Structure formats: structure tokens, C-alpha cells
Amino acid sequence: MWEARDKATKVTSSQDPTAWMNYGPVWMMRDYWESLCHRWATEPWQERSQAAKRNRAAHPEKNVHTSRSVFYATHRQKLRDELERAPAFRELFDRTHKRKETDDYVSESARTISTYDRTMADHYAEGTPQPDLDSKA
Template structure:
């Protein structure tokens, strides 16, 4: 029998066990020295989604149009997180940021020769340059971490909005609630305003007027937020 699923207001899959199962599937089907979900062959994407839907089923009609895109976003995020955790653990174990020192400290879910190839790849100039550029970018844009939710969880904000609106809030409504100054229509930062506007434009371009539009398009949001690295910050 299949376990019932739903996509929550933040574009994630509930229950959490489904997300963990996606990660297990991805780990079991790494077919080479890849460190990005986009490097997986399309045939593997199709295989994994088919395997996933044999165990889990989306039951709410409103979830069906975005089920695949949310699944892919979850797979991409989980794989990126797994790879980052593997690098972080190797760094701490060896007390070195030199990838060539990590050769003997790969994750159990990745074949040793794949890990070794990745370590040599990460040790090259271009990858190191991108890594350092990303660090500088994060340091130069601290406002990307600004929001107004404080210690209040998104779930609590969602419940409050549901009560106020007498319906479930959309993703954008929840974003505005947590990224606008209270009592005003002003965003807490220029970045938040720019991202919201870029996302709205992208959605308008992608979905013709009158056609069904998903509550959240993770790919469009990732593009608007400046790529996957910033996507989670603004969710």
C-alpha cells in the first residue's frame, strides 16, 4: 500500500519520512563522480520518481500539478545537503580544507572511486575559485538573512494567516508576512523586494493568464533568489 502525501505551504513534502526516502533513493543510484543533482541522467530522474510513487501517493488534487517539481526540488536539496555534509565531515576529520586530504574519508553511501574523483575535482582551481567567490558573496550580502519572523516558526505564521484569511495562505502571502515590516507594505530589505518581484514576473511569464498556477514553483523561486544556495534562506 502507498503512504499518503501532501505538499505543504513551503513547497516541501510531508511527511518527513518521504523526504528521507528520496535521499535514500538518490544515494543508492549515484552512477558516477557527480556532486550536483543536475548531473544525474534524465533516465535516473524518471526511475527514482517512479520508485518513489510506488511507495507514496499525493492525495490532494491541488498537489498533483506541482508534485513532480516539488519532488525534484527535494531530491536536489537533499543531495546537495548530503554532499555538503560529507565535505564538512571530511574537513573536520582531517583538519584540512584541501580536498586531496579527504580521499580516505568519503561517505558510506558513495563508492570510493567516485569520492576520490570528486576530491581531485574539488582540488582544481575553478572549483576552489567558485567556492571562495560564494563565501565572499555571502559575506557581502548579509541582508539576505533578514526576515521578520524572529523566533516564530513558519508553521505558526501559516496558522495565523489561515485564521485571518479563513483559508490556507499562499506561499507569497506567507513570504510577505515574514519579510515585510509590520504595519507597512515595505520589505525588510532591498533583496527581499527584488526577489519577490522577480519571482512574480517569472511566474507570470511561465503560466498564461487563466491557467492553473502552482502555489510554489521551486525552480522559479531558486532563480529569483539567486540560485539554490539562497533559495533555502528565503523560504
């Protein structure tokens, strides 16, 4: 989706999402694209977008992962298929935050977050299910 927005921005030479309405991707129905353009133009969306942009610029090391543009849910499903069970937090985190060649974490922040698994193991008795991550957080 980022690529479609970026292309529309370049074609129209405009940051205004309402100017992009005639330049949606060929794979998306026009009314869906127009609906997205209207949503992206709303003040709450623009505020969140600007806040996210500032955060990414201020903390570039926090936005490093190895999953590229693949959704976390897609990685979870692929790992579920490989393991034939639901992946643990640590397994999914490692898949998306470790370099394949060296098995090192991609950032100091990722290394720190990886301690979550140990903390959860200490907090929950063996065999007790740990809570799933909040997908909205």
C-alpha cells in the same frame, strides 16, 4: 554533501580536498567520493568556491531562505504534488522565502524579488505561459 566535506576537513585538519579521499561518507561509493575530491581540488572549482564564500560573507541577507538544505527541485516537486500542477514562480519563491508563522518574507531582498511576479504578469498576457527560470543562472 556540505556535512561530508566539513567532517572530512575536521578529521584531516586540512582544507586540501585530496587529503579527504580516505574520509568519505559511508553512503557514497569510494570512487565517487575520490572523483569529487579531485574535482574540488581543481583551480576553477577553488576559485568559484572562494568567490561564493566572499559573496556570502559580504551579503549575508542575500542567502536567507526557509528551505534549509533541501534542493529547490525537491521543493518544486513537493509543491507540484500538492497543487497537482506545475507551481508558478511566485508559489515556489514564497514557499522558500516566507516564514510560515508570520507569512513575512525572510529579507528585504526577498521582498524585492517577489515583485518579479507582478512584473511578469504585466509583461505577459493572461493565459500566456511565462518562461521557466534558468536553472543555471
